[in-house]
Amino acid sequence: AQTVTQSQPEMSVQEAETVTLSCTYDTSESNYYLFWYKQPPSRQMILVIRQEAYKQQNATENRFSVNFQKAAKSFSLKISDSQLGDTAMYFCAFMKHGNSGGSNYKLTFGKGTLLTVNP
Amino acid sequence: DAGVIQSPRHEVTEMGQEVTLRCKPISGHNSLFWYRQTMMRGLELLIYFNNNVPIDDSGMPEDRFSAKMPNASFSTLKIQPSEPRDSAVYFCASSLARRGGQHFGDGTRLSIL
Numbered sequence: 001a002q003t004v005t006q007s008q009p010e011m012s013v014q015e016a017e018t019v020t021l022s023c024t025y026d027t028s029e030s031n032y033y034l035f036w037y038k039q040p041p042s043r044q045m046i047l048v049i050r051q052e053a054y055k056q057q058n059a060t061e062n063r064f065s066v067n068f069q070k071a072a073k074s075f076s077l078k079i080s081d082s083q084l085g086d087t088a089m090y091f092c093a094f095m096k097h098g099n100s101g102g103s104n105y106k107l108t109f110g111k112g113t114l115l116t117v118n119p
Numbered sequence: 120d121a122g123v124i125q126s127p128r129h130e131v132t133e134m135g136q137e138v139t140l141r142c143k144p145i146s147g148h149n150s151l152f153w154y155r156q157t158m159m160r161g162l163e164l165l166i167y168f169n170n171n172v173p174i175d176d177s178g179m180p181e182d183r184f185s186a187k188m189p190n191a192s193f194s195t196l197k198i199q200p201s202e203p204r205d206s207a208v209y210f211c212a213s214s215l216a217r218r219g220g221q222h223f224g225d226g227t228r229l230s231i232l
Contacts, residue, residue, distance in 0.1 A: 037223075045223035106152075106164055107152075107164070
């Protein structure tokens with residue numbers, strides 16, 4: 001079974017600064033996906049960024065980027081130029097790569113990191 | 120494009136009543152997931168479907184919970200009879216299987232009195 005660990009229950013950052021959220025995972029799979037989701041106070045779950053394990057290049061989406069270290073099983077999220085709207089709970093998630101039978105598309109979530117961006 | 124649509128947005132009902140939550144996945148997505156989120160237990164996967172077929176229902180808490188997906192554009196999660204401990208936010212999500220990246224609806228906040 002896969003596990004996802006987010007060791008920082010809460011973090012805070014000043015507006016316009018950079019913050020990094022940590023995530024580690026444990027798996028025996030060699031091919032998989034990793035995700036970061038954002039849940040603001042409105043409670044929506046928003047997909048922020050996605051990384052495929054076979055790709056060495058770190059994924060980037062505007063101000064959001066990841067540092068994917070496959071050997072260390074680490075998948076941190078960096079938010080640059082933090083904005084007040086980035087205040088949210090952030091969840092790291094793991095998914096096995098689907099096989100031809102199409103039965104392995106479950107996400108395993110970490111417990112989340114509550115990020116507060118201060119003005 | 121319309122996202123995942125859930126209804127109702129909020130539901131308040133008395134213990135013992137039947138509750139039905141509804142979900143319309145994103146058109147073209149072939150996997151659908153039901154989650155429950157509480158402060159105590161976080162986000163839990165209840166059941167998921169692939170091509171309308173239930174693949175894994177090991178997260179369904181007990182026989183009071185049931186889920187159906189009669190076609191590719193509609194799914195229901197039913198609780199009968201409901202209990203106060205079922206109070207939670209219930210999310211539906213859909214994905215295009217192999218691509219991963221589930222897209223979530225806005226959730227239903229369920230309160231059982």
